[in-house]
Amino acid sequence: MIPYGRQDISDQDIQAVLEVLQSDFLTQGPAVPRFEAAAIAHCDAKFAVAVNSATSALHIACMALDLGPGDILWTVPNTFVASANVGLFCGADVDFVDIDPATYCMSVTALAEKLEAADQIGRLPKVLIPVHFAGQSCDMRAIAELAQKYGVRVIEDASHAIGARYLDQPVGNCAYSDICVFSFHPVKIITTAEGGLATTNDPKLAERMQLHRSHGVTRDPKLMDQASEGGWYYQMVELGYNYRMTEMQAALGVTQFERLDAFVARRNLLAKRYDELLTDLPVICPVQNPDNYSAFHLYPIQVENRAQVFAQLRENGIGVNVHYIPVHTQPYWKARGFEEGDFPNSESYYARAISIPLYFGLSEGDQDKVIEEIARATKVI
């Protein structure tokens, strides 16, 4: 089976993890700060906070922005459930903004309309989470302008987009957001097995995210409300979690970071090749906004008779997948009052979507086989 995505682990990655295993620290040692430094350098942000998943990163980001009961979070339906769930973790209400049918990212028009309506009834969101779907940044300049106008804080869910660029700047520099979040799950661009990270330029937000990742406990005298009682002393100043990344994960992340540019370049080359090879087939290819250099986490196509095409491709060794079942159509979210038809662009995209194989190690030969099987599957019907 040719998978839709997979990690690429080098001898150097393996060596880096082995060295940690033979060292003094398996957690809370020097590797996590080294990984964070690599993220800061790459993203051109002031601070980075590494955690055990992007879900945790989204959660501490929401907590740092004081999202709580009575507040509202908005994201898109075309995302992994975690982007919405984190609002509920904080006790907030969650609502959605539909996607742009061309880029599958948050629609700026839909956002503008929804903000205007929400303002009129006094139901503006506190936090907005645009998702850089498939690795392509949302139109962050326009989103930031609207967010500023209505006093909404912005967390970029860039789980798909490490290594991507928007308006010639690295995604993660938070030029148009408060916080930006990445995932390092093995199907994403670089991996730490499980892992996530949040970048920000705001020292206060960085400090609160660091607290929330580790029990709300600090050894920093500046954050304590009384003098230290001795070398053992720490204080719990907020209710936090244990969301720490291990040293093995961080060491893997450091060596993965060294190949990030090569990973993204290869993904772009393969995506361009897909664009060309799919031209004559009855499929819709993903549209790229010229402001973007995508990280191409995914290459999603749209086809007629998706279920049949999907089944036939899987039967013939092509490990396709679907991104995403609109979050608001999940039973848990329907029970919260959402219905089929609420976000038609996300739903009609989903009805035809298939993510076809795209990863660093995908050979041109295997890519040709993918094309051949898509040609067969779409013509038979």
Ligand SMILES: *Cc1c(COP(=O)(O)O)cnc(C)c1O
């Ligand atoms: C993968 C993903 C997440 C969750 O990432 P984890 O690291 O698995 O927690 C969140 N949002 C999006 C858009 C994702 O693709």
